Amino acid sequence: MRTITVTLEEKLEHFVKQQAESQRISPAKAIEDMVRVGFETRLKQLYSRYVQGEYSLGRLAKELGLTTWDVVHLLEERGWATHNLPTASGHQSS
Amino acid sequence: MLKLVFDAGPLITACKFHAEGQLVIDHILACCQVVIPAAVHKEVVIAGARFPDAQRAGQRVDAGRIRVVTPVPDAGLTRVLNLYGFGEGEQEALSLTYENAFKDALLIVDDHLVYLVSDRLGVPKLFLLDLIVHLVRDGQLTAALGCGMVEAIRTRYPEAFIEHTLLILGQEIS
Numbered sequence: 001m002r003t004i005t006v007t008l009e010e011k012l013e014h015f016v017k018q019q020a021e022s023q024r025i026s027p028a029k030a031i032e033d034m035v036r037v038g039f040e041t042r043l044k045q046l047y048s049r050y051v052q053g054e055y056s057l058g059r060l061a062k063e064l065g066l067t068t069w070d071v072v073h074l075l076e077e078r079g080w081a082t083h084n085l086p087t088a089s090g091h092q093s094s
Numbered sequence: 095m096l097k098l099v100f101d102a103g104p105l106i107t108a109c110k111f112h113a114e115g116q117l118v119i120d121h122i123l124a125c126c127q128v129v130i131p132a133a134v135h136k137e138v139v140i141a142g143a144r145f146p147d148a149q150r151a152g153q154r155v156d157a158g159r160i161r162v163v164t165p166v167p168d169a170g171l172t173r174v175l176n177l178y179g180f181g182e183g184e185q186e187a188l189s190l191t192y193e194n195a196f197k198d199a200l201l202i203v204d205d206h207l208v209y210l211v212s213d214r215l216g217v218p219k220l221f222l223l224d225l226i227v228h229l230v231r232d233g234q235l236t237a238a239l240g241c242g243m244v245e246a247i248r249t250r251y252p253e254a255f256i257e258h259t260l261l262i263l264g265q266e267i268s
Binding site for chain 2: 053054055056057058059061062067068069070072073081082083084085086087088
């Protein structure tokens, strides 16, 4: 894990402080949690485009900044289908 | 010997699952010449530090059983492929099978969009499932082993694709 420095505008800084205090965690941990939520949200958005055949597996990986191997393992860990082929029901199955 | 260019998806599948005590990729390597694009190999090296299936692919490259090739740049084709926003590995896999040197090769691909675009480009391609059928029909694999390989990789495909493949292989047995 790497440590990075981020600059926040004032209202976001207040928000992070409030979240950290209410959850009794450090500001760094509060930011880490928010980035994780952001990642999961973005993953769901991109995955939706992938299962609809709009994105390829390589595009999905590229958009997430990961390798295709990372993405396949990531989807498997979540119990999501790793393919984007059409199914009989029109929905993805795992 | 059948010449195959593997896209990352089927390579990952073939390096993860076993049938009759061997990895699916090893059954294929026993009867086919397998090539991967340099961009797919680059990912194999990066992911090899984390995932056993990527390590297995890397070992087969290091042993010279899987060949790594960098495609010759083709500005016209690149312009077309950029329209679809493919990953680098997919771009190179399509570029390789479009090259004259690989005109006799089959692209092995399991991605919906890559499959459709390879069709539009006139690139010969097969799903990994259909490669197994092809090798059974060609006498390179027994139908029983083919069925075992399809069962092993079941989780990576929609149910209809798996059941259809098993029906085809069942006809080969009877």
